[in-house]
Amino acid sequence: MxxxxxxxxxxxxxxxxxxxxxxxxxxxxxxxxxxxxxxxxxxxxxxxxxxxxxxxxxxxxLGSRTRRFGEEVQKHLLDQGIAAEKAQEVTRKVITVFGKAEDEKDEKKALYTRQLAFISPEEKQAAFQLADKLAAGEAVDEKKFPQDVLKRADTAVDIAMFGRMLADNPDFNREAxxxxxxxxxxxxxxVEDDYYTAVDDLNRGEEDAGAGFVGNAGYGxxxxxxxxxxxxxxxxxxxxxxxxxxxxxxxxxxxxxxxxxxxxxxxxxxxxxxxxxxxxxxxxxxxxxxxxxxxxxxxxxxxxxxxxxxxxxxxxxxxxxxxxxxxxxxxxxxxxxxxxxxxxxxxxxxxxx
Known part of the structure; x- marks a missing residue:
């Protein structure tokens, strides 16, 4: 019951x-x-x-809801002495577990996923372990990446409470x-409006005695x-x-x-x-x-x-x-x-x- x-x-x-x-x-x-x-x-x-x-x-x-988990995976690999090019290659493979990777040509977002993913502490550690195996050249079946990393239950209370959706791996969605x-x-x-000004502290009023900024902010x-x-x-x-x-x-x-x-x-x-x-x-x-x-x-x-x-x-x-x-x-x-x-x-x- x-x-x-x-x-x-x-x-x-x-x-x-x-x-x-x-x-x-x-x-x-x-x-x-x-x-x-x-x-x-x-x-x-x-x-x-x-x-x-x-x-x-x-x-x-607590989990992390992010598109940037790839940066943590890359740092994990670099800290172990993995070459930068190899680290990026491995990282882009690992993050596909959580969503499609952004275009590699976009240097600023090459390690981002296109969607936000809610990731538990246990899944982070599993992703690091998968990255280690790939960096070491171990044979890993890419089709099994999700099963190697994602969990259907773990100790992330925020994910357990509020749920998550993984569009590419719906078997690991969580019901809130x-x-x-x-x-x-x-x-x-x-709703009322607050008319406010910001005064320029160095304005001596010799040419313009007005405010340095004027704005409105709603409130209730x-x-x-x-x-x-x-x-x-x-x-x-x-x-x-x-x-x-x-x-x-x-x-x-x-x-x-x-x-x-x-x-x-x-x-x-x-x-x-x-x-x-x-x-x-x-x-x-x-x-x-x-x-x-x-x-x-x-x-x-x-x-x-x-x-x-x-x-x-x-x-x-x-x-x-x-x-x-x-x-x-x-x-x-x-x-x-x-x-x-x-x-x-x-x-x-x-x-x-």
Missing amino acids: TTFLQLHLLTFVPPANLNRDDTGAPKTAIVGGEPRLRLSSQSLKRAWRTSTVFETAMAGH AVQVAHAITTHRVV SGVFYLYLCIDKNQLVKNLGGDEALAASAVAALTEAAAKVLPGGKQNSFAAHGRAAFILAEKGSEQPRTLAGAFARPVKAEDALQASVTALLDLRGKFAKAYGEGDMTHAIMDFETGQGSLAEIIAFVTDGKA
Whole structure:
């Protein structure tokens, strides 16, 4: 029986531009006929897996999403005294495991793959070993390169959580164990523009007293609702059955989701918010988001508390209509002083983190 872990978080974010669109403005969405600020799931996942919180907790168990792995393979070979020309030839063969190599005529990208590849620590070491064999002149069947390097399960928790796709070797794709929704504000938000100037410190005003630079930057503020769902069984499977590592990964993800926001324009806004409310749920019941609590935008002076009330109200209505089955829950609420992040983590990990 599959166990699902669901996290619902409410986080107040002051004026910020954490996740920009192609014009540089904050990303938005129309929900319930009203404009909302939005943080894409991709921006959230990257912020979490590259955060100090996650990297400290999961050191040695993180993959790399890159096109440039060939540079590491080449360096590995050069450090062993392999001639540069031979090292490049071998490297271009090895990286085809992860994707098609760029044109060799492009000197700057000759060791790049055309697609980003998510590569685990174990696969890196296997690639280095394959490179060593090829450089030593050993006979290696090129058709077996993928089986020699790629893994269907290993200890890379970020790959286990967020999955990967290898277009040229789909047998080694990973099904993501974690689903992350786009975060949206619980209420209507209109993006504003900040008109700013940069002063030339050496301009004495003798000829031109104006600014050295003038610009506009969009921003917005609000209470964000974030939902994520973890398939615990899939996570353990992706990690080769290592339940202890899976528990540590869930703990790190929960802490990161509560503490870490995307890094867009943070130097300008320092909008380092933390979740003020967390609802964690655990059980085999079919997952469901509680975003519907905000289909009608919250309209209240205290948007945060009104959002908590709306979320718990919808949860209660779902429980009444569908029943809760074996689902249990835990809450952390700043306003009432109920619970703590440590208690939420203990709940989602069964105290094993």
